Amino acid sequence: xxxxxxPALKRALxxxxxxxxxxxxxxxxxxxxVPTSRRSLSTTPSHRNDTQPTTPSDEETHFGFSTVxxxxxxxxxASVFTSVADSYDKMNDLMSFGWHRIWKDHFVSTLNPGFSPxxxxxxxxxxxxxxxxxxxxxxxxRLLHHAHTVNSNPNVKVTISDINRAMLSVGKSRxxxxxxxxxxxxxxxxxxxxxxxxxxxxxxxLSQTEQTFFDPATATSGxxxxxxxxxxxxxxxxNFSDIPAALAEAYRVLKPGGVFACLEFSxxxxxxxxxxxxxxxxxxxxxxxxxxxxxDRDSYQYLVESIERxxxxxxxxxxxxxxxxxxxxxxxWEDLTGGVAAIHRGMKPRE
Amino acid sequence: MASPAAxxxxxxxxxxxxxPTTTTQPATRSFPGRLSAVTxxxxxxxxxxxxxxxxxxxxxQPPTTPPPQPLQTRRTxxxxxxxxxxxxxxxxxxxxxxxxxxxxxxxxxxxxxxxTLAARDLxxxxxxxxxxxxxxxxxxxxxxxxxxxxxxxxxASQHSDLLSGLSVSGxxxxxxxxxxxQNEPIIQHWQQALAVMAQPSQVPVAVRELAMLADEIYYLxxxxxxxxxxxxxxxxxxxxxxxxxxxxTTDKSxxxxxxxxxxxxxxxxxxxxxxxxRSVGEWVGFTASAGVNVLRSKGVRI
Numbered sequence: 272x273x274x275x276x277x278p279a280l281k282r283a284l285x286x287x288x289x290x291x292x293x294x295x296x297x298x299x300x301x302x303x304x305v306p307t308s309r310r311s312l313s314t315t316p317s318h319r320n321d322t323q324p325t326t327p328s329d330e331e332t333h334f335g336f337s338t339v340x341x342x343x344x345x346x347x348x349a350s351v352f353t354s355v356a357d358s359y360d361k362m363n364d365l366m367s368f369g370w371h372r373i374w375k376d377h378f379v380s381t382l383n384p385g386f387s388p389x390x391x392x393x394x395x396x397x398x399x400x401x402x403x404x405x406x407x408x409x410x411x412x413r414l415l416h417h418a419h420t421v422n423s424n425p426n427v428k429v430t431i432s433d434i435n436r437a438m439l440s441v442g443k444s445r446x447x448x449x450x451x452x453x454x455x456x457x458x459x460x461x462x463x464x465x466x467x468x469x470x471x472x473x474x475x476x477l478s479q480t481e482q483t484f485f486d487p488a489t490a491t492s493g494x495x496x497x498x499x500x501x502x503x504x505x506x507x508x509x510n511f512s513d514i515p516a517a518l519a520e521a522y523r524v525l526k527p528g529g530v531f532a533c534l535e536f537s538x539x540x541x542x543x544x545x546x547x548x549x550x551x552x553x554x555x556x557x558x559x560x561x562x563x564x565x566x567d568r569d570s571y572q573y574l575v576e577s578i579e580r581x582x583x584x585x586x587x588x589x590x591x592x593x594x595x596x597x598x599x600x601x602x603x604w605e606d607l608t609g610g611v612a613a614i615h616r617g618m619k620p621r622e
Numbered sequence: 623m624a625s626p627a628a629x630x631x632x633x634x635x636x637x638x639x640x641x642p643t644t645t646t647q648p649a650t651r652s653f654p655g656r657l658s659a660v661t662x663x664x665x666x667x668x669x670x671x672x673x674x675x676x677x678x679x680x681x682x683q684p685p686t687t688p689p690p691q692p693l694q695t696r697r698t699x700x701x702x703x704x705x706x707x708x709x710x711x712x713x714x715x716x717x718x719x720x721x722x723x724x725x726x727x728x729x730x731x732x733x734x735x736x737x738t739l740a741a742r743d744l745x746x747x748x749x750x751x752x753x754x755x756x757x758x759x760x761x762x763x764x765x766x767x768x769x770x771x772x773x774x775x776x777x778a779s780q781h782s783d784l785l786s787g788l789s790v791s792g793x794x795x796x797x798x799x800x801x802x803x804q805n806e807p808i809i810q811h812w813q814q815a816l817a818v819m820a821q822p823s824q825v826p827v828a829v830r831e832l833a834m835l836a837d838e839i840y841y842l843x844x845x846x847x848x849x850x851x852x853x854x855x856x857x858x859x860x861x862x863x864x865x866x867x868x869x870x871t872t873d874k875s876x877x878x879x880x881x882x883x884x885x886x887x888x889x890x891x892x893x894x895x896x897x898x899x900r901s902v903g904e905w906v907g908f909t910a911s912a913g914v915n916v917l918r919s920k921g922v923r924i
Contacts, residue, residue, distance in 0.1 A: 388735035528746030
């Protein structure tokens, strides 16, 4: 599926390049050769729906090293993740030597969802966790395990939200392996993280021509203000067209005292030698691995470029503070593996 | 520094302002010791004056002002000429940690339940303490270390009548004792806290706090040494303080008098050891110079 979903991205790219993309000589690392022979194992739509929603504020944003409009970015990101949905896990293991599992475990265990001090009146208190861009369930399943098994708190519900139905469908099918009690505590919704007032429960992909990314016009419900205890987003916020809008939405849906937690790739330039090795790996090896394993070089080229484009730890911390969150005094973030990834945490204060 | 009047007229005056050397001005804040630190950086901040006239010269905008860098905040000594470094805890953290420290530590110790119950007191959520970072408990212990250290000066001024008659070493003994007494309300949980702070990831914070405490005590005792003993004194006091703190966790005597005797013995030993080292140094120096003089008297050209 991954291989053949790529033509959609391919078709989208040249037309955009001709008009809005930067000159090629300014982005030498973007340059790559497109192989002509491809496997075609598609089970997902290879046609993007042409009736994509246009946002009223169609401003310029980044797609990797390229400059596109926000609605174009949304469509491009959707096509990237549609094409990588199936091989997502395998690719993550290969790209990070399995280390992403350590990051995710650390992320979840330091958040300690479901923890309640023992007391006679209320042994455990309920929590609602919202996992944004959590399509394949990596973080959500860990959160559930930590809350239900480690902290013995069955009153923890997790909502997995993603803009991409293909990713959510992968998570849905993977959740079948979970214990029944945990499956009961899970729900899947399609939503755009920049506007959580419009959501829709996950609907199965029935026909090949359906678009895989969420159209706000089809929304049936929404997330209310002050309804979430913990908002997590792991390796997702980088792909958002409008990060401040997403942070403002996070602030809106969180209860006072609720915690915003973000695991995201970041900058490792505090360690120049390590950084140069890391940069070599990400710009040379990762697109190659993507080409060989997932049959999709462009999606992984986008991945490394979007990592490079994402703001530094300090800048992102200031964005979080700007949205109204309170951060801790030791910087407000925690570097993982020398800064290759970083965890940012913030709390919505009680005014 | 250009006067505000000169800034109002764009053109020549604005170009002058672009030169960093002509715009260097003393810091407007009132700490006298800041001057040396501040003036070493060129200050490019323009006074906020109306800029309506400058629209005709769009290309001569001054360079964007870099955000003011905080003065060196990783200082590990007590400075009389700098403002105290900003607290490593934000307001939201301070509120939560203070509540935990005052209401729940005596019952629950330095644990996550203390923090969670404190969050409930402030009508926050059970999940709220996780914004403190990867180890909220270590953050809580750091907060205890920080608050006890920063309240030591006011504690010293409360006991100024006791301190005034003492020698420097006597003052150090009393100040260290005052600091140890601050652990009294939480002493039954202090072993647990020491164990957390001995974890490899927390050692840098713990060692830094210990060094700052030793320096604070020497500063409050009025020690004025500017020779290498500046370092050895503080290192010795750090070791003695850590040992006394550990001793105190198992001390069951009335008013922790055993701890105080332990502290006195250790300080006495350090003083004796310091005296012995000094004597040996003097002897070596005297013998060496005498030897050289004997050789010179024999005609050796040295």
